[in-house]
Amino acid sequence: MNRTVIIDGSIIYTNFSQIMGHRKFEELMKEFVNLIVEKNSPLLKTLKPFRIGNEIDIKRLIEYLHLLSMRNIKDITNLLDYVNPVELEKFIESFYSFWRNKHRFMIRYEKYVDDYNRRASLEYTMTMVADQFKAVIKNMYRQLITNTTNEFPKVMRQLPSGAQVMFLYDYIKCECFDNQFLGKIPTIWGAIFDPPAIFYTKSNKRKGIIPVESDSIIEKIKLSKNEWFRIPILVGDLLFFNIVHKEYLAHGAGLANLFEIASPKIIRMKKPDGIVIFGVNPKLIPGFKFNTKWKNAVVFKDSINDIYVGIIPDFDENDYFGYMKKTTLTVHNLIKIDRNKLPIHGSMAKITLKSGKSAVAMFVGDSGAGKSETLDALNRLDEVAEVNIIIDDMGSLDILDGKVVAYGTETGAFVRLDDLPPGYAYHTMDRSIFMNPDRINARVIVPFNNYKDIIQPTPIDYFLYANNYTEVKNDSERIVFFKTPQEALEVFSEGKRMAKGTTSEVGITTSYFANPFGAVQMKEKHHKIAKIFIEKMFETGVKVGEIRTMLGIEGYEKDGTLLAAKALLRLIEKN
CATH class of the missing domain: 3.90.228.20 (Phosphoenolpyruvate Carboxykinase; domain 3)
Structure with a gap:
């Protein structure tokens, strides 16, 4: 089950058909139906009219919901099989919550420009596209509920249901660092947050000391441009390339709230001081199976490329922003010690x-x-x-x-909420990223x-x-x-x-x-x-x-x- 949903920011969403007719909507519905089947949820009763043998006809279900977004359920009943309105309302509410519990990111390709006014215009356009998408999603949900219950809600709640974070990206080559896969991975140069940004991760603790090894790791790891994003950041006076798998983009968003994003102008002119890669399949890490101490994170001193490379493998227990941050800072500290600081x-x-x-x-x-x-x-x-x-x-x-x-x-700061005074988290809500706010060691990333x-x-x-x-x-x-x-x-x-x-x-x-x-x-x-x-x-x-x-x-x-x-x-x- 994918936790992260990536929304194409190059499309302007104006109607329900664009959403319901999209391949990702069908994938999302299929995932939700499989989940309630696995749990043997009472919601399954709603789907009885859409059964063909032991399977649920997802396409027919979506077609029904599409029709429901335009017509009252009583009118549809005359055309299609009867669906219990009370049960259907619960199904729609649960599906809406399922969507809102996803990590939702909108990405848009825009060529980076040095002119400040032009960049501001690009970011404004991205904001408008994201707002329009959010409005369509909310209106679609409300229309489905209204046409199911035959009532308009007395209380309107503007629930965050669009993209939580919007990223602008370009393909930037580093002239001082000749590495093929780095030049092909999309580089994020701008981020827009729609607060409150709340992410739930599979882990919320860090353990162990990150080992340091010697290996020319950059030459041995290959990353697909379709699955990875490069987030260039300035860690103090050092330039880092933090490369994040799309499933862990929540931690990439955390970077944008914690560090200064480096402009492509700097990337083109300067070799990175350090590299951190988050979410690598262990099978792609040379020698991993012989080194269980690498399970949480490992830093390689790559002598061929004269650079430190931190790697966090793709394990559920590593799904914690602390690993992203501390691996980055470990690399920073190793460089400083090398320079007698x-x-x-x-x-x-x-x-x-x-x-x-x-x-x-x-x-x-x-x-x-x-x-x-x-x-x-x-x-x-x-x-x-x-x-x-x-x-x-x-x-x-x-x-x-x-x-x-x-x-x-x-x-920014990666702060433990448990030790902060009451109300602090709410005071900074409009600028913060919350990580696992319902658990011990709940954290907030605030500039x-x-x-x-x-x-x-x-x-x-x-x-x-x-x-x-x-x-x-x-x-x-x-x-x-x-x-x-x-x-x-x-x-x-x-x-x-x-x-x-x-x-x-x-x-x-x-x-x-x-x-x-x-x-x-x-x-x-x-x-x-x-x-x-x-x-x-x-x-x-x-x-x-x-x-x-x-x-x-x-x-x-x-x-x-x-x-x-x-x-x-x-x-x-x-x-």
Whole structure:
């Protein structure tokens, strides 16, 4: 059963016949009928007049519904076999819900143009086509229900029933990177969202550490242009080609809300720094059957093409946006370590108080440590004028003019809803992508900053390890500072935290430098770089310490980060 439906955006939909006469409508109906047959659903009673032996005549059923969209059911009964109106209404409602539960994408081929006004016109046209499609779908549903019940609904609900995301694509060749299949895969250069975009995936947890191997994998994997899309993104200052199978386009949509989409102008001129491929059939991955540790994700260092390539195989357990994001960031971090920069798994913001004082604070910690939650708590304090988030999950450090500076990677955040204050998700609904909102570790992907801000070199004032497992009662113990670089290096290297259900881990866990995304895989080189950076922080007056968020302690899931935020507020006010 296909979860994703791709709608042709080159067609302007104006009437019901275009929908019901389309091959995909027939496929959708066949899939729905097979589902209710498998479940032995009571809805099967509706289809009795359309049975031929043991089979349901799908074409005849669709012809009946087509006629019903134009005539009242009483009139049709005089022409065709009797169908119970009460049962038929339930069937239509269920089929409509079945459609709305699909991941729905509209794609349209448009040649990319450099002129901004021309591009805006193309995007506007795409929006109009999508709105027209949505209107036809809703009107068709209403007409079917009205002609079945012989009543017009007293309450009209504008349910989201068209495309959730619209993509504009072109075929772009990278002159600096001669690879045949990449040039043939359609490249997405624009995205339009119809919020709220809600996607339900088969998994909602990430597990394991992504292994790094050496192999010229790009030369060995072949991808069909009919099944794959390339989404070029800027991860910090690095260009990535993220290639997504059409069945996993929900995760491609997530990329568009989390990273800056790179323009085709950049693609033509620059070789990609990294490649990530999501949804590859394991049979197409050379040597896969001998490497079960590759099951969730694997990164190859392709020495022939001088590039890192991340691959997420096509398994139900990998159907989670966390694999897309973390594989991408692992590749980013490996590149940064190769270039003697320090990748950081953490969050960072410039905090400006109403008093005029400000500071840049970076929080280091693994998933669920309370990094994003502490920044959100700061933003809710009356004394705070602004919290300008520069890094939400991953960044990197460099040394410029003798000072330690930070760079971000993402323009959005992949936030765990369970730990956010009530109402936050609804406040951002019009800009967000929701993933599995009904489950533990429910997530929302929401943009928070623009690309120019996150790639500006930003000097830091506080470099704090996010400790979510130590319970403290005294406000003076909520933030403590290390006396020596060695003491700091030991705490950061241990990477201790209380697991929060965001991964398969439970209880107190440790992860080298709270960063299993590249730091662990290149631990020896990373440690040398980390030592240099922490010593430079002590040398230049950056305050290096630990902030106790208590996010992992029962009873403090909400208040712990608020208390930590208040402690940091007092420190900024004093200095």
